[in-house]
Amino acid sequence: MMQAAEKAPKPVKQLDHRYEGISKVTGKIKYAGEFSEPFAKSDLLYAYLVQSTIPSGDIVSIDRAAADNSAGVVTILTPFNAPKLSQAPPQPPARRNLSLLQDTSVSYNGQPIAVVVARSLDEAKSAAALLKVKYAPKPAKIGLKNRLAEARWPKDPGKEPAGNHRGDAQAGFSKATVIIENTYITPIQHHNPMEPHGTIAWWDGPKLNVYDSTQYITGVRQSLAKTLNIPVDFVHVVDPVVGGGFGSKGSMWSHVPLCAMAARITGKPVKLILEREQMFGPVGGRPSTVNKIKLGASADGKLLAMQQDVVMNASVMEDFVEHAEGPTKNLYMSSANSVSAKIVEANLGVSTFMRAPGEAPGTAVLEIAMDELAEKLNMDPVQLRLVNYAETDPSHDRPWTSKNLKDCYQQAADRFGWSKRNATPRSMSDGNAWIGYGMATATYPANRSAAMAIVRLLPGGRMFVGSGTQDLGTGTYTIMAQQAAAGLGIDPTLVEVKLGDSTLPKAPVSGGSQSSASVLPAIQDATSQLKLKLADLAIADAASPLHGLKTLDIDAKDGKLFNRNNPTQSDTLTDLIARNGNKPVEATGSAEPAESKDAMSSQSWGAVFAEVAVDKDTHMVKVRRIVATYDIGTLLNQKTGHNQLMGGIVWGISFALHEEAHIDSVYGRVVNESLAEYHVPVNADIGTIDVSTLNIPDLKFNPIGSRGIGEIGITGTAAAVANAIYNATGKRIREYPITPDKIMLA
Amino acid sequence: MKDFAYQRAASSEAAIHAGNARGAKFLAGGTNLVDLMKYRVESPAALVDINHLDLTQITPDQDGVRIGAMVRNSDLANHALIRQSYPLLSQALLSGASPQLRNMASTGGNLLQRTRCYYFTDVSFPACNKREPGSGCAAVKGYNRIHAILGQTDKGSTSGETCIATHPSDMCVAMAALDAKVEVEGAKGKRTISFADFHKLPGSTPWIETALHPGELIVGVTLPAAKYAKNSYYLKARDRNSYAFALISVAAGLELEGGNIKSAGLALGGVALKPWRMPEAEHVLVGKPATPENFARAADILLKDAKTYEHNAFKVEMARRGVVRALTLATQGAPEGANA
């Protein structure tokens, strides 16, 4: 185990390009759905998922005669013939409540109800269209805003208590001179990574192999074993690159075991890739939240009480809670906080984690309320945040491992030119557009879990590093190479990286922004072990210039082992391994959060500033500029790190202006289930994005000093844009997305 | 997608002949038809590929211009003659879809692109009178933010006549304001259809969308002499700054004489199943000064019969403002594809 040493780590040499970049743009590296070996390609069968077209009820019958006779069809799985599974009851949210054709009930419109397997995808789809499904419909629960009275406590609130109080909020409100009280709404969103979910499965006797697009190979392995009732060791999961996940690939969904079931029945490899429209329901989404927020402050801006009561939709299948109330508990130092999170059941697919679960909608709503409070207090919004700066974690009454948010406000405000802001709405314009400035705080917890890694010194002084983690396009390969190289002091271009294979040492789900914070310390541990082994090898080797030294006297740098007391006395790694008969030397390492982790809170921070232009007639919004500064610990790689933060900001703009899944109120089905109609920003919607990081290591959090950055970019951004729209137009829109019609009618 | 026969037509005559067969459809850029085939909204028995027909010319014609049916949207938008004489059309085209789509999309295909109504494009919804005549309309009680406020038929969700879809084209809105004509050719010969008569409101037969007879091929579109080369504007309000269909759009062309309006061409998009144009709205402007007050009167006439639904009430006000703004901008000149 590595001890979290609190001294500044040596700067790690960064790769100036993405490790897998060239193989991606030349099409060499394969995504899960692209494999056509080791099985015979001609054996591969194609499965198509058939979905329900009613939101609630039972399947009475499925007339499959025409489909069975359709060209190319090999088999059709329905609730009437699918193999019975001895499923353990689901344990949400780690394992989702799946639709595996075990019964005839329908819980949402779009639920998997059959799988057609054919020799080609077209044949499978054509046959699927011939299935005649007869339903006995039941009344469906649809809608949220019209059903708030049905809100109830979640049955399984998970780790977080669904209701939470600190201090006496009512007393705070009664003392307050200024109170803000409003309802803020966020919509249902669907992740829509570029690469759709997809699986290829084939059986090798009792053993199951899958290529699966996932954020968690170990999780898929365990879930498949449990679902199909086979030993974990019999399941092998491979996924070298993921084309985005954003949380939707953090859990295993129905299509994965269904694909494995189809492969078992046909005795052939089977491929099941979801169509774009199938990604609006069966693979999760972010629930809509209705947030009643009340803030009370004294005349000098000090928060005396903060209250947030959230009601969200949850599938009738599973109580998933989006903790939008999170930031109200810990973002500012208030004398009292009171929060609750309740759900309203709906006939919809199961909700799940989506990029910055909790904090994305949470900051989107709270940070508008803070802007309203600042206005009512006649106080600069940045000043209001400084007045209520939380030097310690109010939700746990304990210190932060590191917090430099004040510097973020300062730096981003300066870069943005915040001092030029006029707080009066409609005071700035350009041509036919009102111009507005807005800001908000960004935040996301720093997570970390146990992880393992393996490293090897290879002939020629090259290295190998492996860990059963995933790269979602985030740069995991790149920073793994850097970390391994740093351990032996070699150039990162000399490192070969392997991940995304369940035979590698285990690593956690690539979710909760924890991959680098978890995996890199394990690599650091592994390379320390490797260095010791190599030192011992040299000491024992009569031909080594380091022969006979003590282990602790030996360090590594520039491709050499050397004597700390006499650095010119050295042995190159190439020579050392050559004299070892070019036999690789291997070491494994592991790391986990220190036992003392509960004594402190770890969180990332940022300040986001936005400039918008709102057309006075069409009310279309253009986000001209975003300036954001983040306190995320050590920035591991300039390129991939900024890429993550910028990508998050684009998601924040999307949250503010574009994204929403619209549910038909009669059929309970997402109506805009395509990327033509489910809007995300296009280039024309994005102006300049200026991202900077403080790059101050958080060594109390982990020995690398780095907190994750995959999610924080989306937080704060939506509210910064909303607040800028208010500053531009004088119209306070409290329901996302802020589309032109809402601004016009406000 | 269902199996279909495919045939590449060598000449217009051959295309018309093949297009006459039952279940045959012409394939132009395929950007709409192929999508709808994948969604199983359309399942033609045969595709007659017209991409190789000699219908790709843009030719000055008498005092106007003739545009071949297979002229791509990007070629049309960027053609020197169109940019100079019909900037309204250029601007409308460039506000539509994306560069890649415009490179494929044809003039004829754009005219015939089908509605984006969710209930039409997703066969899982059981009710759509366009897709399944007589099945009803799920949109009237559904999510109808993108739907019609003018010219629709609404006899309730279960009626076989109800349809509140819109025509999604930008190009057509400009063509309507420009008094275009559609040239078609069929087994019985050639004919010309005025733009106002080309697209059909739903009436009692929402599944009949145009004046085309079965099997007729669009060969071209003609535009009369350019009246609005100096003063026009295509305004498109949408949910994002590119690559989104219009919430509402306005094609405005003005002929000015001194400070007064000599003639006007004015059409609304995104509000009806065809570009919405009313002669009264243009007449009210003639001889009047180009002022916002007069523009607002034209807007009121265009929108006087508007009937809105749960989610699209905003369209009336948005269209009203859009008309005033587009006409105001038209008085200031004629940008070419400014909001591409």
Ligand SMILES: Cc1cc2nc3c(=O)[nH]c(=O)nc-3n(C[C@H](O)[C@H](O)[C@H](O)COP(=O)(O)OP(=O)(O)OC[C@H]3O[C@@H](n4cnc5c(N)ncnc54)[C@H](O)[C@@H]3O)c2cc1C
């Ligand atoms: C994501 C997306 C976004 C879009 N955004 C916009 C937008 O913002 N604004 C906009 O205006 N459009 C938009 N479009 C629509 C696009 O403009 C149309 O798809 C395109 O114009 C259709 O032309 P096509 O040549 O590809 O037609 P096809 O798909 O080939 O054909 C369409 C129909 O026309 C028939 N047809 C084609 N040519 C002829 C002919 N000569 N004679 C008789 N029948 C014929 C076909 O049989 C078919 O029924 C968008 C499309 C997509 C996919």
